[in-house]
Amino acid sequence: MSSDTRSKPFFRLRQPAGRKQRLFSALGIWAIFFGVWVFASSTGMVNELLVPAPQKVFASTYDLFAARGFAGDVLISISRVLGAFAMACLVAVPLGVMMGSFPAVEAIFAPFVSAWRYLPAPSFIPILLMWFGTGEAPKLALLFIGVIFFLITLVMDHTKNVREELVETALTLGARRSTVVMKVIFPAVLPDIVIAMRQMLAMAWTYLVIAEIVASTTGIGAMMMRARRFLKTDEILSGIIVIGALGLLFDLAFAALHRWMFPYLRKTR
Amino acid sequence: MTADSILEIRNVSKSFDIAGGKKLLAVDDISFDVERNSICVLLGPSGCGKSTVLRMMAGLETPTSGAVMIGGHAVDGPGQDRGMVFQAYTSFDWLSVQKNVEFGMKINGVPAAERRERAAHFTELVGLGKFSEAYPSQLSGGMRQRVAIARTLANGPEVLLMDEPFGALDAETRWLMQELMIDVAEKTNTTMVVVTHDLEEAIFLADKIVFLSSHPGRLKEEIVPDFKQGRRIGDKEHVVKLDGYGNLEAHLMRLMREEGRHAA
Numbered sequence: 435m436s437s438d439t440r441s442k443p444f445f446r447l448r449q450p451a452g453r454k455q456r457l458f459s460a461l462g463i464w465a466i467f468f469g470v471w472v473f474a475s476s477t478g479m480v481n482e483l484l485v486p487a488p489q490k491v492f493a494s495t496y497d498l499f500a501a502r503g504f505a506g507d508v509l510i511s512i513s514r515v516l517g518a519f520a521m522a523c524l525v526a527v528p529l530g531v532m533m534g535s536f537p538a539v540e541a542i543f544a545p546f547v548s549a550w551r552y553l554p555a556p557s558f559i560p561i562l563l564m565w566f567g568t569g570e571a572p573k574l575a576l577l578f579i580g581v582i583f584f585l586i587t588l589v590m591d592h593t594k595n596v597r598e599e600l601v602e603t604a605l606t607l608g609a610r611r612s613t614v615v616m617k618v619i620f621p622a623v624l625p626d627i628v629i630a631m632r633q634m635l636a637m638a639w640t641y642l643v644i645a646e647i648v649a650s651t652t653g654i655g656a657m658m659m660r661a662r663r664f665l666k667t668d669e670i671l672s673g674i675i676v677i678g679a680l681g682l683l684f685d686l687a688f689a690a691l692h693r694w695m696f697p698y699l700r701k702t703r
Numbered sequence: 704m705t706a707d708s709i710l711e712i713r714n715v716s717k718s719f720d721i722a723g724g725k726k727l728l729a730v731d732d733i734s735f736d737v738e739r740n741s742i743c744v745l746l747g748p749s750g751c752g753k754s755t756v757l758r759m760m761a762g763l764e765t766p767t768s769g770a771v772m773i774g775g776h777a778v779d780g781p782g783q784d785r786g787m788v789f790q791a792y793t794s795f796d797w798l799s800v801q802k803n804v805e806f807g808m809k810i811n812g813v814p815a816a817e818r819r820e821r822a823a824h825f826t827e828l829v830g831l832g833k834f835s836e837a838y839p840s841q842l843s844g845g846m847r848q849r850v851a852i853a854r855t856l857a858n859g860p861e862v863l864l865m866d867e868p869f870g871a872l873d874a875e876t877r878w879l880m881q882e883l884m885i886d887v888a889e890k891t892n893t894t895m896v897v898v899t900h901d902l903e904e905a906i907f908l909a910d911k912i913v914f915l916s917s918h919p920g921r922l923k924e925e926i927v928p929d930f931k932q933g934r935r936i937g938d939k940e941h942v943v944k945l946d947g948y949g950n951l952e953a954h955l956m957r958l959m960r961e962e963g964r965h966a967a
């Protein structure tokens with residue numbers, strides 16, 4: 435432990451933990467997790483078949499990618515998420531901005547959109563399968579339905595929060611309504627839209643896995659269901675790890691995108 | 704009605720619909736003129752309808768009865784001829800200072816070269832020449848208000864409307880900004896209407912003070928600070944020391960007290 439933990443107590447009431455302490459704590463909790471896992475599987479406390487050792491899971495993850503063409507499944511999953519998510523954004527962002535800018539537009543769409551939000555997207559799976567068969571369409575449709583209504587509402591709420599003074603400033607500078615929306619409201623709300631997209635992308639991953647587990651022969655979820663048939667718990671766990679890693683990766687990518695797009699949000703004083 | 708008044712407020716009343724289907728009479732039958740190239744200060748206790756009157760001049764609110772005339776025409780909505788500066792910061796955070804100042808000209812189709820030149824001129828005028836490439840989030844409160852003022856002036860309004868523009872600033876910065884406004888008024892010949900509840904600010908800036916009483920907002924008194932002898936004096940300390948400053952301040956304090964609110 436470092437010297438500052440000697441001078442101050444480790445558990446300080448409502449005082450921020452230092453960088454070192456946070457890193458130490460984060461590594462610590464994961465070390466304990468893997469420690470317990472390794473211990474349990476090596477001492478035979480748990481059934482090797484149901485809970486394979488972590489080293490075995492990592493080995494089969496490597497094997498999946500190196501020898502079994504798992505990368506193809508991963509790419510299919512990624513393209514499903516990104517494709518459906520992009521389509522949802524193309525509709526939700528303009529619509530949400532319009533709804534947040536014009537109460538008349540909100541009055542038209544809000545009753546419709548908010549009703550759909552109460553319908554869990556997976557409840558559409560059976561009907562989507564009947565309508566679209568087993569190709570890509572039902573999966574994309576599920577992701578689309580699962581994401582779009584929340585995204586519209588988030589974008590609308592953020593748009594409404596754009597301060598009235600900004601709008602009025604633009605009006606008194608001689609801006610027309612369309613100019614106010616395009617040149618003031620939209621750029622003002624854009625950072626929040628990107629944050630909303632980041633949150634919704636995480637949700638899209640959830641629906642993807644559901645779609646692939648229920649009705650797919652390709653993708654990460656389908657691989658996991660295949661593995662289940664052959665009692666390959668190590669491969670199921672590999673799938674979980676890869677999904678988690680991808681989720682984290684996309685989240686970091688969005689955070690980086692946000693920093694890159696909005697340098698003016700970084701305060702230098 | 705004088706020949707050279709640019710804004711005429713004619714029997715203007717405004718009532719707002721409030722909760723319970725009731726109406727609140729915020730402004731009651733107010734009439735006054737704002738002379739061209741003058742600084743007119745709207746003074747009164749808070750809640751007396753100063754902002755409402757200013758917003759009707761801007762075209763952001765519509766009078767319930769009466770009319771606001773600019774250059775002889777009734778105001779019908781906001782327009783480029785009446786620029787507005789708010790108390791809250793209104794800098795467009797995604798644009799540099801330069802682009803903020805260019806904004807009005809850009810949406811009004813001023814060619815790029817002229818835009819750049821005018822923006823540079825007004826950025827310099829408000830003392831932000833060195834910060835033209837900075838983002839507003841990197842500036843202090845006073846500097847952000849300077850951006851808002853430069854942005855409005857660069858758009859070439861006939862009237863500059865300001866609603867407690869320095870209310871959020873600390874005393875020292877507010878003082879500097881008030882002196883800046885005298886300087887700007889002298890250099891640009893822009894008519895200004897300034898809302899404030901700060902007596903000192905009113906006396907220092909005003910060519911004419913329009914005092915409103917509250918609930919409902921009525922015109923109580925129009926006051927010309929004669930002691931300045933029609934001059935604009937850019938040094939606040941100097942103004943405070945002039946004969947007659949104290950008397951006027953005492954008079955305004957009395958008016959404020961009569962309104963039963965905070966006296967200065």
Ligand SMILES: Nc1ncnc2c1ncn2[C@@H]1O[C@H](COP(=O)(O)OP(=O)(O)O)[C@@H](O)[C@H]1O
Nearest residue numbers: 719721727729748749750751752753754755756
């Ligand atoms: N949009 C509005 N809706 C309802 N009441 C309002 C509205 N705007 C102002 N008022 C009321 O009108 C009165 C005058 O307000 P305002 O013009 O903001 O006063 P001031 O700027 O002098 O403080 C206040 O009582 C205020 O509550």
Ligand SMILES: [Mg+2]
Nearest residue numbers: 753754755866
């Ligand atoms: Mg006000």
